[in-house]
Amino acid sequence: DAKTTQPTSMDCAEGRAANLPCNHSTISGNEYVYWYRQIHSQGPQYIIHGLKNNETNEMASLIITEDRKSSTLILPHATLRDTAVYYCIVRVPGGSTLGRLYFGRGTQLTVWP
Amino acid sequence: GAVVSQHPSWVICKSGTSVKIECRSLDFQATTMFWYRQFPKQSLMLMATSNEGSKATYEQGVEKDKFLINHASLTLSTLTVTSAHPEDSSFYICSPARGEAYEQYFGPGTRLTVT
Numbered sequence: 001d002a003k004t005t006q007p008t009s010m011d012c013a014e015g016r017a018a019n020l021p022c023n024h025s026t027i028s029g030n031e032y033v034y035w036y037r038q039i040h041s042q043g044p045q046y047i048i049h050g051l052k053n054n055e056t057n058e059m060a061s062l063i064i065t066e067d068r069k070s071s072t073l074i075l076p077h078a079t080l081r082d083t084a085v086y087y088c089i090v091r092v093p094g095g096s097t098l099g100r101l102y103f104g105r106g107t108q109l110t111v112w113p
Numbered sequence: 114g115a116v117v118s119q120h121p122s123w124v125i126c127k128s129g130t131s132v133k134i135e136c137r138s139l140d141f142q143a144t145t146m147f148w149y150r151q152f153p154k155q156s157l158m159l160m161a162t163s164n165e166g167s168k169a170t171y172e173q174g175v176e177k178d179k180f181l182i183n184h185a186s187l188t189l190s191t192l193t194v195t196s197a198h199p200e201d202s203s204f205y206i207c208s209p210a211r212g213e214a215y216e217q218y219f220g221p222g223t224r225l226t227v228t
Contacts, residue, residue: 034217043117043206043219044157087156100147101208101217103157 004088009108012082018075020107022088025069032091033064034101035073037084037109044087044103047073078111085109115218116140117209123224126197134192134223136207142187143209147217148180151204163190197227 005023012018024033032051036044048055048062050071055062061074075082087106091099116139126132136146145164149157161182163169169182179201181193190209194201207220 036219038157041204041222041224043119043208043222046218100159100162102159103149105156 004090004104006086006088006104006107008105009110012075012078012109012111014080014111014113015077018078018082018109018111020073020075020086020088020109021070022072023070024088024090027068027090029068032099033062033068033071034089034091035060035062036087036089036101036103037082038087038106039084047086049091078109080111080113083109083111115209117207117218117220119205119207119220119223121223122221123226125226125228128198128227129196131193131195132197132225134194134205134207134225136190136192136209136220138188138209138218141209141211143190143211144187145210146182146184146190147208147210148182148190148192149206149208149219151206151222157206194225197225199227201225202227 032049034049035047038044048057048060050062050064064071085106085108087103089101118137120135147162148160151157159172160175161169161171163182163184165184165187171177179195184190204222204224206222210217
């Protein structure tokens with residue numbers, strides 16, 4: 001299984017962009033990169049996913065390097081409510097056509113006023 | 114995003130009793146259900162995967178006779194913790210998915226405390 005490496009914690013000032021890195025150097029060609037976040041005592045929240053191309057939605061942007069060995073999640077204008085643990089996950093194919101999501105330790109992002 | 118509910122949101126039970134946790138996908142049909150648990154200050158751990166109408170597949174180290182999973186319909190799955198012990202105290206989270214499930218959603222979680 002491909003593994004991911006993320007910094008344990010990061011800080012960001014409110015209103016600034018938060019850039020969360022993730023290393024997945026052993027990713028396979030058909031594996032997607034997913035990002036989720038978990039606010040304390042809640043279930044994880046889907047943010048974004050991608051395969052090769054950069055992706056953007058209303059929550060964030062995902063930048064994947066050309067060799068796909070790393071990616072960066074960008075929250076363009078962080079707010080206090082973005083304080084959470086952010087998980088970068090590589091989707092492992094399994095269970096018919098559905099892959100399982102295995103969570104690492106994630107990055108604790110703290111947004112300060 | 115999809116709406117997922119879990120019931121109860123928290124439960125306290127005595128050691129040796131069984132507890133059932135319900136997970137419902139309210140606005141889509143979940144062909145697959147994942148169950149996770151999370152101990153304090155730790156990450157989510159996948160416990161099992163179930164497809165509607167078939168037996169669940171358990172991750173290594175998870176006792177299938179202790180954690181009974183039923184996925185009888187496309188909108189409802191249950192996790193029963195049998196003969197619960199204090200070490201089963203944890204945060205249990207369901208995650209229903211459909212098709213290729215490029216966007217996999219999670220329930221709000223159930224906090225189980227066994228005394």
